[in-house]
Amino acid sequence: MAKDISKAVIRRLPRYFRYLGELMEEGVERISSKDLSERMHVTASQIRQDLNNFGGFGQQGYGYNVEFLYEEIGKILGLTRRHPMIVIGTGHLGQAIANYVKFEKLGFLIIGLFDVDPEVVGSKVRGIPVLPVTDLQTFLETHEVEIAALTMPKDAAESVVSTLTGNGIRAIWNFAHVDLDVDDMVVENVHLSDSLMELSYRILQSE
């Protein structure tokens, strides 16, 4: 199932998941595609189309069962299981990620932090000790790690990839300023500057 879903639909799924989570927190049990569309600022037909990719979930005249839909989208996104994660680079961005409890609630558990700076190694972030990058290989051999978040400079990121491959890591969440492309690994390259450039474009267009 869900093999030929377009990237655009996949990109929107986390957003549905977030909004449904908020509705649940507000105690809303069901919602029409019309009400959901107003809240999310997308058309009701897009919502129906998107969710039809996964079999629908809605019932004519009833709308969507919020909790059911939340859980189903969670399943599709693979959020029903734990994702052990390490963060390599404990600068501000690495620390921001390590401190973001929201990720933990979604199942992304940070089990290791790594840095090259001897002044940082040995300190703790939320109780998790910062280890030297030289310990990375041994750590991966003795722990099951699914995702490595890279929050270090470009050159360092490219060199750490060789340690990550072949050691059980399934995915790289890359914040270094380079598009990584690694065989047999899922890579999500995040460029904060791209979003800033899009903002700049939209400012220009709004004039």
Next chain:
Amino acid sequence: MAKDISKAVIRRLPRYFRYLGELMEEGVERISSKDLSERMHVTASQIRQDLNNFGGFGQQGYGYNVEFLYEEIGKILGLTRRHPMIVIGTGHLGQAIANYVKFEKLGFLIIGLFDVDPEVVGSKVRGIPVLPVTDLQTFLETHEVEIAALTMPKDAAESVVSTLTGNGIRAIWNFAHVDLDVDDMVVENVHLSDSLMELSYRILQSE
């Protein structure tokens, strides 16, 4: 010009800009759409299609002039002028943004930092003093600020928006865990957890 460009094309423009910047750093003066496509892992026809939205830029049998294309895309993205920016919230994410010199090179100049925490107010990040949020209104009346980056919790973000509107701010770069939607303002909501969920989806699909 460039009024009816699809969101998907706009989303790809910063990526072209990054790759062209790298090519320039490497001293490459011109590149064929085929070579550019291999480097960027997109099809040559997509590149041609994307750039045709803005009038083409390529010459048959010659390829693209790297510097010219870089500059033209920079113009389209509004990167030829300065974008004075403030950061509200100097936790780890705020500090990461304030320390990211790359943004400055793109024209996004951080001219003010704000926080509610009295222990942080008065300190400096890269020479920029952290001011109390209570000074925000006065600051906006006396400085020209185009973009406000919000790197604070959801509730605080929602309440600061009223101070931002009507004080010259054109755009909000929002990292708080809420989709802000503000009249007459360009808003880019960045949800790091969305990208983590996409990663999780792709891991599941790769099994």
